[in-house]
Amino acid sequence: MKTLIIVDPQYDFMPGGSLEVEKGDEIIPVINSISDEFELIVATQDWHPDGHSSFASSHNGKKQFDKIEWKGMEQVLWPDHCVQGSKGANFHEALKIDSVEAIFRKGMNPDIDSYSGFYDNEHKKSTGLSGYLKEKKASELYFCGLAADICVYFTLKDAINEGFKVNLIENATRPLDEGDFAEQKKELKSLGVNILKSTEL
Ligand code: VGL
Ligand code: ZN
Numbered sequence: 001m002k003t004l005i006i007v008d009p010q011y012d013f014m015p016g017g018s019l020e021v022e023k024g025d026e027i028i029p030v031i032n033s034i035s036d037e038f039e040l041i042v043a044t045q046d047w048h049p050d051g052h053s054s055f056a057s058s059h060n061g062k063k064q065f066d067k068i069e070w071k072g073m074e075q076v077l078w079p080d081h082c083v084q085g086s087k088g089a090n091f092h093e094a095l096k097i098d099s100v101e102a103i104f105r106k107g108m109n110p111d112i113d114s115y116s117g118f119y120d121n122e123h124k125k126s127t128g129l130s131g132y133l134k135e136k137k138a139s140e141l142y143f144c145g146l147a148a149d150i151c152v153y154f155t156l157k158d159a160i161n162e163g164f165k166v167n168l169i170e171n172a173t174r175p176l177d178e179g180d181f182a183e184q185k186k187e188l189k190s191l192g193v194n195i196l197k198s199t200e201l
Contacts, residue, residue: 001138001140002038002142003039003041004143005142006031006041006044007146008151010045010091012046012088014092021174024146027146027173028094030172031172038142042101042129044103044106044129045104046082046114052083052107054076054107056078073122106127112124115153115154116154118159119158138164140165143168145172145173148176149181153184165194167196168188170197
């Protein structure tokens with residue numbers, strides 16, 4: 001079953017948001033234009049408590065985008081973003097959500113970040129997305145959303161490891177860092193990810 005997964009289409013990742021992705025809002029009309037192609041549509045939502053450990057503001061003397069060692073892993077310190085119940089955590093209002101069947105939230109544990117829509121960054125806790133997709137017999141997954149080089153990238157890698165057929169709609173995603181994303185696309189292709197445009201669906 002052809003399934004669309006929309007990663008974190010939230011205001012804080014849009015221009016003007018606290019962790020804005022350049023031209024991030026341009027993906028919204030593209031996603032709206034392709035939703036009829038899919039039998040199942042789900043979304044993920046970054047959903048942090050106030051004072052989350054991934055926020056620079058939670059660490060004395062640290063600046064936004066500093067990197068620290070946290071629980072044995074490298075952690076980028078982000079601006080406060082997608083705080084539960086805040087405007088920035090909401091989906092872009094122009095996104096057609098009537099056909100989104102389920103929303104998988106992530107990043108609620110204050111001590112651990114969660115880029116992927118499937119697992120936290122320690123790979124300890126599942127969001128339930130994989131089991132949901134398998135129960136729905138959703139074998140062919142198409143991904144879009146923000147940010148291409150962070151949450152979309154880690155979601156794609158987990159999707160491959162979970163055994164799904166993985167596609168990335170490249171004009172329905174935007175990266176924080178174009179250079180990082182260019183490298184990641186090479187890696188993803190070598191792992192079997194099909195990268196296509198929305199017009200090729
Ligand atoms: C994201 C950084 C921190 C994302 C979420 O959705 O790409 N990036 N939290
Ligand atoms: Zn986050």
